[in-house]
Amino acid sequence: xxxxxxxxxxxxxxxxxxxxxxxxxxxxxxxxxxxxxxxxxxxxxxxxxxxxxxxxxxxxxxxxxxxxxxxxxxxxxxxxxxxxxxxxxxxxxxxxxxxxxxxxxxxxxxxxxxxxxxxxxxxxxxxxxxxxxxxxxxxxxxxxxxxxxxxxxxxxxxxxxxxxxxxxxxxxxxxxxxxxxxxxxxxxxxxxxxxxxxxxxxxxxxxxxxxxxxxxxxxxxxxxxxxxxxxxxxxxxxxxxxxxxxxxx
Amino acid sequence: xxxxxxxxxxxxxxxxxxxxxxxxxxxxxxxxxxxxxxxxxxxxxxxxxxxxxxxxxxxxxxxxxxxxxxxxxxxxxxxxxxxxxxxxxxxxxxxxxxxxxxxxxxxxxxxxxxxxxxxxxxxxxxxxxxxxxxxxxxxxxxxxxxxxxxxxxxxxxxxxxxxxxxxxxxxxxxxxxxxxxxxxxxxxxxxxxxxxxxxxxxxxxxxxxxxxxxxxxxxxxxxxxxxxxxxxxxxxxxxxxxxxxxxxxxx
Numbered sequence: 271x272x273x274x275x276x277x278x279x280x281x282x283x284x285x286x287x288x289x290x291x292x293x294x295x296x297x298x299x300x301x302x303x304x305x306x307x308x309x310x311x312x313x314x315x316x317x318x319x320x321x322x323x324x325x326x327x328x329x330x331x332x333x334x335x336x337x338x339x340x341x342x343x344x345x346x347x348x349x350x351x352x353x354x355x356x357x358x359x360x361x362x363x364x365x366x367x368x369x370x371x372x373x374x375x376x377x378x379x380x381x382x383x384x385x386x387x388x389x390x391x392x393x394x395x396x397x398x399x400x401x402x403x404x405x406x407x408x409x410x411x412x413x414x415x416x417x418x419x420x421x422x423x424x425x426x427x428x429x430x431x432x433x434x435x436x437x438x439x440x441x442x443x444x445x446x447x448x449x450x451x452x453x454x455x456x457x458x459x460x461x462x463x464x465x466x467x468x469x470x471x472x473x474x475x476x477x478x479x480x481x482x483x484x485x486x487x488x489x490x491x492x493x494x495x496x497x498x499x500x501x502x503x504x505x506x507x508x509x510x511x512x513x514x515x516x517x518x519x
Numbered sequence: 520x521x522x523x524x525x526x527x528x529x530x531x532x533x534x535x536x537x538x539x540x541x542x543x544x545x546x547x548x549x550x551x552x553x554x555x556x557x558x559x560x561x562x563x564x565x566x567x568x569x570x571x572x573x574x575x576x577x578x579x580x581x582x583x584x585x586x587x588x589x590x591x592x593x594x595x596x597x598x599x600x601x602x603x604x605x606x607x608x609x610x611x612x613x614x615x616x617x618x619x620x621x622x623x624x625x626x627x628x629x630x631x632x633x634x635x636x637x638x639x640x641x642x643x644x645x646x647x648x649x650x651x652x653x654x655x656x657x658x659x660x661x662x663x664x665x666x667x668x669x670x671x672x673x674x675x676x677x678x679x680x681x682x683x684x685x686x687x688x689x690x691x692x693x694x695x696x697x698x699x700x701x702x703x704x705x706x707x708x709x710x711x712x713x714x715x716x717x718x719x720x721x722x723x724x725x726x727x728x729x730x731x732x733x734x735x736x737x738x739x740x741x742x743x744x745x746x747x748x749x750x751x752x753x754x755x756x757x758x759x760x761x762x763x764x765x766x767x768x769x770x
Contacts (some may be wrong), residue, residue, distance in 0.1 A: 296537060311618035329713070331542070372609065402546070427633060437768050439732065439770060440732050440767060440770045441732075443732030443733050443766070443767050444732070444734070450612065452685040455756070459590045480691070480692055480696070480697075480758060480759075481695055481756070481758065482696075489755050489756035492753045492754070493753070493754065493756075493757065494753075496748050496753060496754075500744075501744040501745070501748060502731070502744070502745070503741050503744070503765070504707070504737040504738070504741035504745075504766050505745065505762070505763070505764040505765075506766060506767040506770075507732070507767045507770045508762065508763055508764075509755070510757075510760065511760050511761055512754070512756045512757045512760075513633050513756065513757075513758075514695075514756050514758055515691055515695055515758030515759050516687050518691060518692045518758070518759045519688065
């Protein structure tokens with residue numbers, strides 16, 4: 271089939287050079303969108319999209335408030351508006367609670383929570399100013415509800431994203447802006463490579479998965495793009511988990 | 520290729536509202552056959568009289584034996600069931616408002632018996648046959664946002680819909696090993712006959728619209744969009760979830 275759900279839409283994807291973000295960019299382009307990508311990995315980003323005239327790569331560190339303002343201004347200058355924001359950039363820090371360093375904690379909070387706020391606010395302001403009834407999809411994680419040891423700041427940062435999603439939805443509804451989040455479980459991406467590539471850890475992990483497998487990037491992208499589409503026109507403030515039942519009680 | 524090519528679907532509560540729209544949408548997206556089930560099928564039969572892919576089957580889902588007979592009949596007609604839209608449900612009778620202090624036993628029991636017991640009977644009967652036939656099927660239960668956003672005087676309705684969200688997780692966890700996916704969707708106030716009493720009461724209407732951040736009711740189409748997303752391969756890694764679609768009403 272491949273419905274063309276994003277024809278003539280302008281999308282911005284943060285963290286678009288790798289993994290889930292890259293999957294989103296590819297699928298958005300396939301379905302007709304013009305896509306601006308924010309990432310700090312310039313080489314990966316260029317390599318991924320250099321030959322794609324429907325993608326525009328911008329170096330932007332979402333931890334940096336001023337860079338975000340400039341990045342969003344650049345996108346508006348180039349395309350005139352932003353219809354869809356995939357607020358996706360995120361990192362993980364693998365340290366347990368007792369040993370977790372201050373730098374590790376702050377880096378995760380800066381990227382995963384502050385970055386989502388900076389980009390979300392900057393883009394939402396353009397939507398309000400330009401009268402765009404847009405869709406914002408934040409990338410959350412199943413660690414926002416499932417307690418996972420050894421990645422101390424990650425779950426709290428994503429739990430913050432979940433509540434921020436609700437607040438954004440509540441305050442932006444009157445402008446016709448939808449805000450939701452997608453909360454993936456462990457998907458086949460670089461962020462999960464540590465688990466996937468260690469046979470012992472992987473076996474132990476998969477034993478706890480009702481489906482006995484990891485999620486595919488396309489499966490997460492499919493939920494994220496559903497939330498960005500007109501099929502989700504009465505959904506706002508929700509976090510949709512797609513994690514193969516990992517956190518089922 | 521459409522999303523539901525070669526699929527056989529069973530929809531309960533198919534005569535009206537969300538259920539009826541599900542049947543129409545499945546037909547437009549390629550299904551092989553739809554069993555449209557409701558307690559009363561006369562109108563339904565007329566609506567789909569020219570559609571050979573639809574078979575209407577009357578069934579009272581509160582009757583355990585009748586549910587098993589109905590599911591067997593569907594299997595006989597279509598050979599299997601790939602997708603169950605476990606949708607039949609009732610609200611408190613005649614739009615009567617039932618407070619927890621005064622709700623009569625009969626009114627409570629009747630809602631529990633349809634929404635909770637009936638939905639369980641159907642899900643179990645279909646799941647048993649999916650497992651037996653090794654069908655890697657999908658089950659979508661109809662829940663509601665009323666158990667997060669607790670409106671007053673709805674009697675047993677919110678409690679039964681909360682229970683559906685919970686048994687969705689139970690079924691999901693136990694059926695995963697057979698490759699069967701189970702999820703639910705929780706619509707808010709939708710433009711259906713069921714919400715008529717709320718919408719036609721000026722005071723409640725005003726209050727509801729004020730409390731919904733999107734300041735409108737949901738269209739039937741919007742509820743069905745979510746339900747069909749869950750029935751499709753688009754949600755292939757989702758298990759045991761309830762997607763609420765309520766314009767932000769329960770924020």
